[in-house]
Amino acid sequence: MLALAWSAACVVAAYGYGAALARALRVRFEGSSERLLLSATLGLGVLSLLVLGIGLSGVLRAWVLWVALGGGGALAVLQWPGLLRRSSPQRGAPRLRLALMSAFGLCAVANVLGALAPPSFIDALYYHLLGPKLHVAAGAVVEIPWIWQTYQPVAVEMLYTLGMALDGPGLACVLHALLGLFAAGGAGLLAKALAGPRAAWLAALIAYGTAMIAWESTSGFVELGVAAFGTFCLYALLQWGRARARGWLMLAALFGGFAASCKLPGVVIPLLGGAVIVYLCVRARSGARATAGALLGFGAVAFLVVAPWYLRAFVWTGNPVYPFLPGLFGANAEYADLWVNLGHYGTGRGLLDFVLAPWRLVTAGDLFERAQFLSPIPLLLGPVILWRARHVGERQWLVAFAAAYFVSWFASAHVARYLVPLAPLLAALCADALLALWDEGSRLWRICAVAAAGPALLMGVASTLVYDAPLAKVALGRESETAYLTRTAWHYGLYRRLTAELPAHAKLLTSLGGTYYLDRPHVGMKPRGFKAGAEALARRILDGQFTHVLVQAGEQEAAVLACGAPVKLLWHHEDVLIQSRSFGGGIPHKVALFAVDGGVGRALKPGWGPAAPAP
């Protein structure tokens, strides 16, 4: 529970940095909720950059991070009077608002509690949290050559690094869960701007009260970062379109840059933001010079924010967007492999698949990895949203933005959770459509509004609670972490066994992913590495000074055995990999452990990390 106190300290520091930056840009906030949400989210982006700088400087120590937080805290003390300004009063049905706020609060508590459970989802164990764990152990942001994802912009992982260094994985995951709460706040602000104060809590709950957000908040992913930064980028553009104050444009650029800093596909946000700027300038007949100025200013600031990430990848690999664009920056083996993995989601890439994708996402979610966890309300209200966007104006460009983002999603991997960044925007459009249906006054139209929102919201809140229940149980100490992780985390039993049996100076070469709980120095190897021939594999094992080799039984085991004398089979281990943390199901799995003969690892320094130095 110390993690919750630390997370409050992080939010205060983030607010300090964000509010100071907004003040420097002369942004005038309308009320305290707008100020708090935008400043704290912006500040989390600033903190991610600070952690990157600290990590690349090789001084990733807790006391350095305390100083960084202290700086933000001091700025927060100077900025606190701004929080006293009240937001515009809420109007409308107070009971409905209370119900919406209560449901939202319930989901928020469940998600934050769930985030405190020890990490168990495979993607987090594979890289989202493994990378930060290795950085903290090394005291620096280090290169992890066997995980291509770590070459991407990874701003959320820098917040994970901050959380791990200060407290542990609980704080790390809570920081990401907070980004989800801020993103929902962004949905509320967008809805308020479009349809008035009544729409705010409705939009926030539509965006937040889904099993998808519960899954995201509790699994150590990164999409809630793109969602929060992306939504506030849009909100700032909306405000800039209205008042033309340059501060809002710069704020949009900062948020756009931070959205692009969360993962490579996040660059779509500032790119589409640029298109919005051109559209707004053309509509306002601003002239070519003013349009170019706004676009250049926005682009330059957004690029400046994300540039350290591209530069880092370029220095390490020669490709700023590694492993993508191999035609431009040189071929790499990862590119083909990653499409083998990502290509099997969805139903296809034809025109019909594109047209049917919204329907299939909502009605056949398993094809897109749990798309049924997304809210169906945007599809249910799709006709109303499109009808309301028929005239030129804010709704129209917001709908066009959502459509363009969806096209970019369809062009990449068809994984449902990659659509999470759209959820706040769609929720705002849904709240606007619902109020339009309600205010029209016809009983039939009101029935439509209730039928579209009621069951979906109830289902969303209920599935959030069902999803979070087993995670909250372990977070509250009602189930032991070992029992929980043995039940839910891939290879947990195997990694505990290895940690217990192997000496501290052991160094493993392994083909298994998700090595977060393997507390011995190790290096990963892709399956293609076992097809390079026995001689190449033996050289890899000996040159790497490995003491042990851990591989899947079968083909990989045979390839290691073919190396001959240097390796000796120690044992086999059989495992069942969990399919769903909530609903169970398992995949049988068998691995083999080899000892490397010749004692090449004897002189290795004890320690943790991918680059444990050889003498």
Add this chain to the structure above:
Amino acid sequence: MDRKVVIGLLLLGWVLLVSAFHFQQFVGPLMRLLGRG
């Protein structure tokens, strides 16, 4: 028939149709959760 009634009925039909296909996905997991699957 009034234009608004026609639009309302069409919209209600769409909402019910999509909802039916959407919520049927939860029947299996719910049964499993209740120990009947």
